[in-house]
Amino acid sequence: MNSYDVAIIGSGPGGYVAAIRCAQLGMKTAIIEKYATLGGTCLNVGCIPSKALLDSSHHYEDAVKHFEEHGIEVPGDIKVNLKQMISRKQAVVDQTTGGIDFLMKKNKIDVYQGLGSFKDATHITIKGEKTEEIEAKHTIIATGSKPSNLPFIELDKERIVTSTEALKLKEIPKHLIVIGGGAIGLELGQVYRRLGAEVTVIEYMDRLIPTMDAGLSRELNKVFKKAKFSVNVSHQVKSVERKGDEVIVKADNKKGEEVEFKGDYCLVSVGRRPYTDGLNAEAIGVKLTDRGQVEVNEHLQTSVKNIYAIGDVVKGAMLAHKAEEEGVFVAESLAGQKPHINYNLIPGVVYTWPEVAAVGKTEDELKEAGVAYKSGQFPMRALGRSRASMDLDGFVKVLADKETDEILGVHMIGARAADMIAEAVVGMEFRASAEDISRISHAHPTYTEAFKEAALAATDDRALHI
Structure with missing residues (x-):
């Protein structure tokens, strides 16, 4: 042995x-x-x-x-x-x-x-x-x-699938129904929407990516609607049934009314x-x-x-x-x-485009904890780099302690946000203030200038380019 x-x-x-x-x-x-x-x-x-x-x-x-x-x-x-x-x-x-x-x-x-x-x-x-x-x-x-499942859903792994099967479909769905508006469902939904599928997202909570900052959810929702996703929040799925090559999903909306969705594939993405x-x-x-x-x-x-x-x-x-x-x-x-x-400083990322990334506390968490904070936000469309690449959606938001100016949370949606969030993690590991970030030279033109501008906005509302 x-x-x-x-x-x-x-x-x-x-x-x-x-x-x-x-x-x-x-x-x-x-x-x-x-x-x-x-x-x-x-x-x-x-x-x-x-x-x-x-x-x-x-x-x-x-x-x-x-x-x-x-x-x-x-x-x-x-x-x-x-x-x-x-x-x-x-x-x-x-x-x-x-x-x-x-x-x-x-x-x-x-x-x-x-x-x-x-x-x-x-x-x-x-x-x-x-x-x-x-x-x-x-x-x-x-x-x-x-992958988790809902108790009443029978996964046949052909038409009613998890993320595992969705990664190797043999055809592009005509209409993909995604149950769950979190990272996995939205990423795979975007893959097939780009390839020509009609995509319907059904989310139980009142917004997409519900564990992240509400502002990120609102911006991502705009992006998805512009891409002609059908986004249905505050919907509770109650049955998923396959009939031949058709999948029928029934859900109750926030008014308690039954809504029916029909597609040829259904991705069940309700967590793990x-x-x-x-x-x-x-x-x-x-x-x-x-x-x-x-x-x-x-x-x-x-x-x-x-x-x-x-x-x-x-x-x-x-x-x-x-x-x-x-x-x-x-x-x-x-x-x-x-x-x-430091579990507070482990970043979370959604790899849609634009990418979504965050570290630290959300505004809701700070309000719930009674922490006095200030917020600075800068739109990606105000950057020369974003205009050059045609990646205009999104923003960077910096949350800082109202008294000490220490950065408490950074939330961003935009091109390369998954990579940009690392600067925020480094800064917060060393307990940087918003002013610290605002005084660091950022190369021009880059997407990361939005982080500097958001930090400036959080420091006496003095962003330079808006």
């Missing part, structure tokens, strides 16, 4: 990063993955493939709608080759997951393929092509999450649930919460002291980069170091 200092169950961004950091710190490390490829949901059926399709569909939309204005003439009709688009997406996935294989070999991490389950606190049974058992002084649970199936964790004393999450303390330690848990399977936002930070945190804790994670 092979013995290890650390075994990690699950090879998503949390798991494989934890494994690498453990190995860097001199621990003998094993990683266990039940699927044939490493990388978990994010690399195989989540972050990476969805971004590949978003980029491909963005290129197509630019060719159809914007090339002529840029003075680019394309002879003949521009057509979508969905098979090639899906094939390119898969090539990106294969290259990325192959990179994880390389990193495991480089760091001398033993990889076991099979379902890992606890025999006891220090022994793990792995059921794959053969059944094996390993011993581990410490174990990190990094088993991630699976922690995945602990087959772990046998509870049998050895690992406690789960009433939401199915692994219960952990501030050190990400479970109720069994040598077992830790990270990522989607524990409390907090289900984000790949949050899982990575937690993986590094546990590895360094096991090595006797004193790492830290």
Whole structure:
């Protein structure tokens, strides 16, 4: 039987990063993955493939709608080759997951393929092509999450699908109904809308991306309506039925009236649930919460002291980069170091176009906490860089403490917001004031000038270009 200092169950961004950091710190490390490829949901059926399709569909939309204005003439009709688009997406996935294989070999991490389950606190049974058992002084649970479903919806994975199936459809839907107005549903909805599908979004809450700042929701709603999405908020879905190649969705609107939607595909995107199936964790004393999450303390330690848990399977936002930070945190804790994670400063991003990104507190959260704050906002359309690229939608908003001027939250929607938010994270990690950002020279012309201008607007309302 092979013995290890650390075994990690699950090879998503949390798991494989934890494994690498453990190995860097001199621990003998094993990683266990039940699927044939490493990388978990994010690399195989989540972050990476969805971004590949978003980029491909963005290129197509630019060719159809914007090339002529840029003075680019394309002879003949521009057509979508969905098979090639899906094939390119898969090539990106294969290259990325192959990179994880390389990193495991480089760091001398033993990889076991099979379902890992606890025999006891220090022994793990792995059921794959053969059944094996390993011993581990410490174990990190990094088993991630699976798409959630509503109890009355039968997912046939052909016409009524989750994000996993939506990433490999064999045809462009005529009418895609998306249940859920969060990041995953909106990103995939935008992919197929660009390719020519009619798209209807049904959201239970009173706005799109309901966990983010209300101003971002309003702006994104405008963008989607301009793109001829049918957006239906405050609608409670009560039935989804397939009849041949047609899917019928019935929902109650905010007046309690029944509304019917008909399409040929339905994407159920109502969040994700922690995945602990087959772990046998509870049998050895690992406690789960009433939401199915692994219960952990501030050190990400479970109720069994040598077992830790990270990522989607524990409390907090289900984000790949949050899982990575937690993986590094546990590895360094096991090595006797004193790492830290500031959960308030883990950014959230929606990869639609324009992109949506945020870090820190929303206005609603500050109001609820009774914090006196000031707000500065700057529109992307006032930037020379935005006019040059024709990316005019969106804004950057800076929220700062009314007395100290410390930045408490940054919320942005616009071109490259996913990349721009990093400057806000750095600033807030060092407790920057709005004035600090406003006095930093930003290259011209860039999108990030909007952050500087918003900071100026929050500092005595002195934005320069509006």
